[in-house]
Amino acid sequence: MGAAVGLFSICMATGVNAKAKETLQVDFQQAAKKYRVPVKVLEAVSYNETRFDAHNGKPSVAGGYGVMHLTDVSGSTITGTDNTSKVLPDSAALHTLNKAAGLTGYSTKRLKEDTRTNINGGAALLAYYQKKLGHSLTSHANSWYGAVEKYSQDTTKQAAAFFADNVYKTIKKGVTKSGVILTAQKVKPLKDQSEKLDLASVPSTTDGPDGLPVEWVPALYKEFDNKGDYGNYDLANRPSDGLKINYIVIHNTETTFDEATNLFASTPSYTSANYVISSEQGTVAEMVRPQNVAWHAGNWYINSHSIGIEHEGYAAVGGYWYTEAMYQSSAALVKYLAAKYNIPLDRQHIIGHDNVPGLTPAAQKTMHWDPGTYWNWQHYFDLLGVNFKDSQGTGSIVTITPDPDHNLTADSGQKVTDDGVDLPLKGSNFVYLYQQPGFDSSLISDKDFSTSSVGTTEKDDWTDKAVDGQQFYKVGQSGDWTEIDYGGQPAWFYNPNDANTTNATGKLVTPKGSSTIPVYGSAYPTSSILKKNKVTGTKPSPIYTIAPGQKYVYGGEMTSDYFNSHFNSNSGKNVIKGTDQYVQIQFNHRIGFVKAADVTVSDQ
Known part of the structure; x- marks a missing residue:
């Protein structure tokens, strides 16, 4: 989904x-x-x-x-x-x-x-x-x-x-x-x-804020054979079982509301979401209780620590835009869940599906890109009570705050495309990232997205886009162009008079010593701990490296764990705890994790 x-x-x-x-x-x-x-x-x-x-x-x-x-x-x-x-x-x-x-x-x-x-x-x-x-x-x-x-x-x-x-x-x-x-x-x-x-009243059997129209539509939960195959989600007891809910993941369905709820509720689809929100009226279907683990993010670690919310709509905007009713309902729900589970209201914890990393380099290429280019993060966070454009000083951390009416310019040759066909510039939520300061330079690329050394203007090419609300370390400035550390490489974006950024405060993460360090798509325990607990086919796999001197914005620390789920079991014993401490960072378009022992965390 x-x-x-x-x-x-x-x-x-x-x-x-x-x-x-x-x-x-x-x-x-x-x-x-x-x-x-x-x-x-x-x-x-x-x-x-x-x-x-x-x-x-x-x-x-x-x-x-x-x-x-x-x-x-x-x-x-x-x-x-x-x-x-x-x-x-x-x-x-x-x-x-x-x-x-x-x-x-x-x-x-x-x-x-x-x-x-x-x-x-x-x-x-x-x-x-x-x-x-x-x-x-x-x-x-x-x-x-x-x-x-x-x-x-x-x-x-x-x-x-x-x-x-x-x-x-x-x-x-x-x-x-x-x-x-x-x-x-x-x-x-x-x-x-x-x-x-003469309106009908929906019984209050759901987990949501007062006044929000939420209906209980349970996702399918059953065994599909006698060999351990089951779906479409896992029982848990979060956060009491040790699985802290750290993230809320924003998706869009690419289907109608009814098609999405039917897929989760009636078919062995091996996919689900905790909530689905309709475009038509902003009505909400709760399908998997927040304490349980929905199968939505394509990354088992993120699934284990997140709530997934699907939104009826289509990421390639066309004329089929996300409605205000949906934004209002979604923001009310997220604000409620964030308060209940102590989830920070920032872009390292309220993330899009496109911000979820793969667990391996091969998985990076197949990770989804919704809710896409036209999801209005600025307005969404305004509804959450957060203004990305509130300046916080003159430090070296910047928040990406593009004006959706003017952040991309046709005069510069910038465009957004769908298989080469132009989509609207207005309403886009990102700035393009270039290899050098100038529109005549090539866009950056990512080794795990494409074999090309040059990025593209395609809507699903997340590798060369820094999105509204994301934060990065500002390396320097050359005229109208700002340089940041991004995905293990330098990246430049057009930023005349800081039109596309706002100064921010926070902590920075940089490698210790003079050697590169690995970046992971999870905070999993060591292979030896997983093997000891009879978990096979899973291990913490590096997906990138960070060179000495590069800096990335801190997103919190966590102790490694793995959710070893089983059908019809929500025992705390399913949560395997490791000993490694990890630090989350805003690495590129997606978040990433580095081992605390490998890095220095400091105020900017």
């Missing part, structure tokens, strides 16, 4: 155009006045649906169009590079576009493609829902809670309330984006309006 199996041939720019940006505030004001909807409610609904992003008239994976996310799935399909197509799932939530057309008199085509018209459609829907609930078209924002819940098209009390609560939090906090200035306002919505919506 999470591998790119259905990549898009569609290519387009994202976001509202410059002219729309200039008039977006006025468009909201005029639509609000026309349909007698409080402008702050209209703007906050749009922000929580799309963050004011029209996505160039293309639909989300949930079939939503425009800044108001008016939905229509009629004939919507996803075409992959293998020329196969999948029809988007149908539901009552995916047909608001036609209703908006009937209320406004505008064509569905115009509602899809014209931002001002789309906003009018959203305003008309809100007014319609308000009247259907028996309420007046009042100017008081507090009296629109029920209509906002209905606008979400959610079918459960928990999901509808989660959306409406986020809308009112936006009004209370305020937001400035894309030319829209929504000033903060004290609000106290009338939540008793929900009673008239």
Whole structure:
């Protein structure tokens, strides 16, 4: 799961155009006045649906169009590079576009493609829902809670309330984006309006924060034969059994929500996730309890110490973007889990599947690259309460903080490609890394990804990309170019006036002595300890080396262990403890581990 199996041939720019940006505030004001909807409610609904992003008239994976996310799935399909197509799932939530057309008199085509018209459609829907609930078209924002819940098209009390609560939090906090200035306002919505919506209530049998719409959908757990073959996850008792949960791994499904949950729940797929989040409404399926070990990361050590969260969506962005509802739900879940299990809210612990290392050099080449180039880490961490752009001094550690609107420039010849076909530059979450300071230089490469000495612009080539939130040691500066230690080699990226970095504090890890040291994809015990415990076919395998003088950012220390799992057993005896201490580092695009005895850890 999470591998790119259905990549898009569609290519387009994202976001509202410059002219729309200039008039977006006025468009909201005029639509609000026309349909007698409080402008702050209209703007906050749009922000929580799309963050004011029209996505160039293309639909989300949930079939939503425009800044108001008016939905229509009629004939919507996803075409992959293998020329196969999948029809988007149908539901009552995916047909608001036609209703908006009937209320406004505008064509569905115009509602899809014209931002001002789309906003009018959203305003008309809100007014319609308000009247259907028996309420007046009042100017008081507090009296629109029920209509906002209905606008979400959610079918459960928990999901509808989660959306409406986020809308009112936006009004209370305020937001400035894309030319829209929504000033903060004290609000106290009338939540008793929900009673008239007749929504179902989901029993609370799940592990998640209050208010988040989480449903228990158990993954398959059974023996497949009498020879020890079983799936799709392992019983454990984390962290009481000694397996500390250190990571939350962000995936995307490359399938629909239903396909992903069915794969984990109904088939011997040998894969699972602790949670799956839908794009359509941000609803959550808990499938493997956090104390148990889901099979999701492609690295047994990371699996043993992580929670995996799959997100409905497609990494090659096309028009099928990650929705705001999904970001909001995911961030709420991650914030809850991070607090419960004491997981740091940083990019060495809240990681993408693309940040998980392989256990061997051969495995590096097959490791996944989701959630990919267009996952908005900056916005995601904002929702978690972390701002990567908060400067922390003038030291030698930098956080990668590219502006997703301007970090890649067509004038320089930079591009993102899918089998050679151009994808959007805007919305990408990384900076390219070059062998020398200059756009005429070649991109760096990785020995375990390609036999070539030159990197590529392909979306899945993780070897030459430093991603939003990752931290590295700044070696030096040459004009507009910054040099960092990256993956055992020097790497340069375009950084005029520090436009793509923010100073950070932390600890640095460097080899002791004058010899190279190994980098591992796990913190496993020694081979002798594993052999003593009858573990075969597994050993700590170096995947890279670090030369003396190179420095990498510290991500914590841990004692070596191995989860020797067995079917229908969650005994603490399954956790084999070693004696080696390891230090985690941000090594390249992926994290890595070095033995504490091999390195010096120091403040920058």
